[in-house]
Amino acid sequence: MSGETIKTARRVLEVLEHFDAVERPLSLKEISTRFDYPPSSTSVLLKTLMQLGYLDYDRYTRTYMPTMRIHGLGAWVKNSMFGTHIIALVDYVVESTGETVSIGTQSDLYMQYIHTVPSPHAIRLSIKPGTIRPLARSGLGWLILSSRSDEEVEQLVRRINAETPPEGRKTDLGELMEIIRQIRTDGYVMSQHTVTEGAGVIGMLIPERRHGRVLAIGVGGPVVRLTEKKEAILQILRSGFERFFERDCGDVHLGLNSRL
């Protein structure tokens, strides 16, 4: 499974995110040091971002600062991908459970968190939107797979194993199908310690696709807290669906006919 990314693409986004982290102008030196980029590479990259309109450069303080161009990006995604009702659902579940709530979808052969609202608790599961997890080895990944046909799952597992390097862990189809059958029966997933020791997720499929994508909602937090209030969380999710989705959603599985 290739994890290689284009170095410059990664750097562009690292730099822009770093400005978000510090929230002040930065010098070439500060960025170069922070990411261990060579100064000459950093200089060319920052000049490029200035030319493209994303940064401005003050010769007198010798610092770079983002322009407002960056701020406008992606404003449409929230409504287009989630609609006001899914956003309302997420906010409702955060308020009602007190935990971090995320929306996940299948992204290539991964499960990807495409939206996250963090818990107000100081002790919280911290998930950055965009984060990817193995599709066949994460709670929401299993949940999403449970919406696919057995044949599709088999095909995906074959693909995943084909792209796994020899030293990587292969996915056992039999074990995975067992997990998926259980999820289909329960109508939800609860996974503990699967990705992060001590952390878990309780999730359900969202009874609506967006842009052809299966979406899953997950409540994440320390396993101890999740275990204590598991039944409450499930009830909150169910009542959230009733409240924010118009149609009957007694059977939240989107069916074996996943190619819509």
Added chain:
Amino acid sequence: MSGETIKTARRVLEVLEHFDAVERPLSLKEISTRFDYPPSSTSVLLKTLMQLGYLDYDRYTRTYMPTMRIHGLGAWVKNSMFGTHIIALVDYVVESTGETVSIGTQSDLYMQYIHTVPSPHAIRLSIKPGTIRPLARSGLGWLILSSRSDEEVEQLVRRINAETPPEGRKTDLGELMEIIRQIRTDGYVMSQHTVTEGAGVIGMLIPERRHGRVLAIGVGGPVVRLTEKKEAILQILRSGFERFFERDCGDVHLGLNSRL
């Protein structure tokens, strides 16, 4: 003056901006065609953006879609760079003049629009935030230069001319100093047809620096409309300063002592 940018950096931002323009999932082919990128280069780039968390990929619709990671970037810039009072000033001037209003600053050897609020008119001057203009050949550029000492202006012009390719237009210091003296006398700039035929800008220096940066506010639009209501625009700018800035701003020049 080197206009070269790193190809991949440019592509990263072109792709992300294109999603904003179309507001729907896109296939590799659509992106490749839109920008005339080779398919193999497009494939690697999109996979990289997925790995970095900015896009998700749906294998079934074979389309990419941004995640919410992009949406959070730059949210702090508005308040940090402008404060609520400069934002309020801009909105007030847009409402009162009916024209596009922008904030410009010196960025390296350019004047850069770092924030823009478009006019509600259908016929409006359209300026994308981040856009750069020659410092010595634009209205807001001259305005910003008017806040520098004569010595600093001379040094900048020398630098600009050194970086101008042989076939490019050199800046005549004498002519420029004449323009700048006039602006210093008037307390504002009105430029017509300088960058875009038929378009102009009326601007004043903002009586406050942010992060060490000189800021200029400009009202842009068709020359005809600007000429008609020039005095009104100047009055609106002045009353805006009085309203949104606490200190006395009778002399909006920030002084010859520009190194604060």
Added chain:
DNA sequence: CTCATAAGTTCATATATGCGAAAAAGATTT
């Protein structure tokens, strides 16, 4: 004012990336 230090730029070379052509995979039509 001089010297030392720090930051940023330049340039030749090494390496990563981009490209085009071919191949593979998927979808549509017959």
Added chain:
DNA sequence: AAATCTTTTTCGCATATATGAACTTATGAG
């Protein structure tokens, strides 16, 4: 089911980019 078309991936090679060392410029300390 087979053929055809479209989209995406693969791979060897050409080109762009990244790097390190040296140089230049700017700043701060004495």
